[in-house]
Amino acid sequence: MNYNWSFAPIFENWQVLAIGAVGTLRLFVICLVIGMGLGLVVALGRRAEARPLRWLSRAFVEVFRNTPVLVQILWFYYALPILAPVEIGPFTAAILGISLNSAAYSAEIFRGGIQSIEPGQWEAARAIAMTPAQVMRRVILPQAVRRIVPALTNRGVEIFKMSTLASVVAYVELLNQGKLIASIYFNPLEVYTIIAALFFLLLYPIVRLTYALERRLARSDA
């Protein structure tokens, strides 16, 4: 039990981790933007007039919510290139898997938010002759988004955590770089402790923020 922790090799190789951090951030930002944006589109698709559009959006949500994201990443990495004549690298596969998965989840969040707005708001806006698109943009979404900010922030944290899965297809992000250091210096305990700590320090303030937002929202609704 008298293990001598030695963090020195990690600090000496901080650039390796820094490169990984950049990779993690890059993946996170792209997946966040696509995930939330597409999520909104899919949520609106589920309310569309056209039945095929509704059905398609629903199928999208079900498929991507009911399969593991790692299976999705590997499917895009190994299987998709066989079907489509495209080069799929680790980065693209990770983006596809994580973004689409997050889009399915955020679509449900948006849908819930939109549904939570009282029918009276629709009626009042329609009664002053606003078009459905105007009602959505000017009246419903601003209110819905306010209500779902905590849930969306939470989703963002999940996306950040999910970015580690890209290491499975050898995309250069934090965990992958950690593996590299651990394999050279045989210090997995220190490496994974540091990486866990990095994620915690980065994400915990955001988690606290969502708690605060939730409380504030609960108060303002009361």
Next chain:
Amino acid sequence: MYEWDFGPVLAESGVLLAGFRNTLELTATALAGGLVVGLLLALARLSPRRRLRWPAGVVIEVFRTTPPLVQLFWFYFGLPIVVSVEMTPFLAAALTFTIQSGAFFAEILRAGIVSIERGQWEAASAIGMRPHQTMRRVILPQAVKRMFPSMMERSIELMKTTTLVATVSYADLLFQANELAQKTFRPLEVFTLVALVYFVAITCLSGLGSLLERRFARSGEFAA
């Protein structure tokens, strides 16, 4: 145009079946463990004693805020260095996912317990019940029912998270799929089939969940 051929994959379906069994085994173990850990953590978190409350809070927050794959690596590669145990992929995964889902269950349970009206505590103590009796007989049964949908959702998340063990070579469904894909040179069929298996399993599970929910709702048990 690619010609789909599931033949070679289905011929080896036993491999996938074995993987699926392992996935279920791991899920069930972590679920059972997670519920116990979650309950203990939730009670500690609500305890009037600071010494209990504080560490429980740390465990919950750390395991909810760090990526599960990092946790798994920590338990699999890191932990054996300080604790002399023979670390198998199954043990590492069971430990990680037990504590991780326990942390999530704890928050769900805590929210459920807190959501029960004060009047219930007061009514129970008015008939002379002690705090732990009130918790066990009055509060928990109501809280658990109220939290059932979130619990179900978390359990499904757990099943999906178990795919991470493939990265430490535990022969779960995804790991077996990867092996089979390399053996048969049919990654498209293999991964599509595996995605389908997960989809069906998870859809059935969540369908079962909403069925139970509706049953409870009809019997009025959910409406507190």
Next chain:
Amino acid sequence: MSVLKLVGISKSFGGTRVFENVDLDVEKGDRIAILGASGSGKSTLLRCINLLETPDAGSIEIGGTKVGSAGRSGLRISERDLQALRLRAGMVFQQFNLFPHMTVAGNVAEGLSTVRRMSRPDARTRAIMELARVGLADKADAYPARLSGGQKQRVAIARALAMDPEILLFDEPTSALDPALVGEVLGVIEQLAEEGRTMLLVTHEIGFAYHVANRILFLAEGGIYESGTPDEVLKHPRRPLTQHFLKEHKRFQF
């Protein structure tokens, strides 16, 4: 001059008939109060007029133009026609339905800028003018959550007025209010009546209806059961259900 004409309007919900074959002709300057027991379809009739509910059958004419055409599941109407109709018929709801994320002035200006394509500053000027009319110009920059129920409903009236409707539809505008706040809203409606506005008013305030309306419709048995001047319907009702209804509401003073 006919402002609004309903011919043979019918509506049912899931097989339950609300009303059938309702005809109504509203002349310019008419102030029509619609009374009836709860569940008699008063609100539904009003909501059918600006098509928040789609009538199953019948036709609607507003300002001399017919709206939509008969389709398989009731009235079919294009988005353009719908918009045109709603611009001509302003609606005030029982629950106010103010937009909570906009200021009071923002609520009133919203339709002007998004629908009437007015510039934001112009819309705001107009909004403040309408707010002054209901006595709330000083609340222009407050959010609805800060207002009393009576103030909210006056803002909702200003929001409807800002769109220059030819006819105002009031759906139980005082039913959600504390008794102490009813007066200020009725005061505003009365003032609009004196200005000669055309209005349809669903209400439980029988005394107010008597005072402000020039015609009363009493809804029962799935249609207009009795109608006439306030004196005819409210003082000398001819038919039993009307008499019964008024007896139940005896506490009201004329």
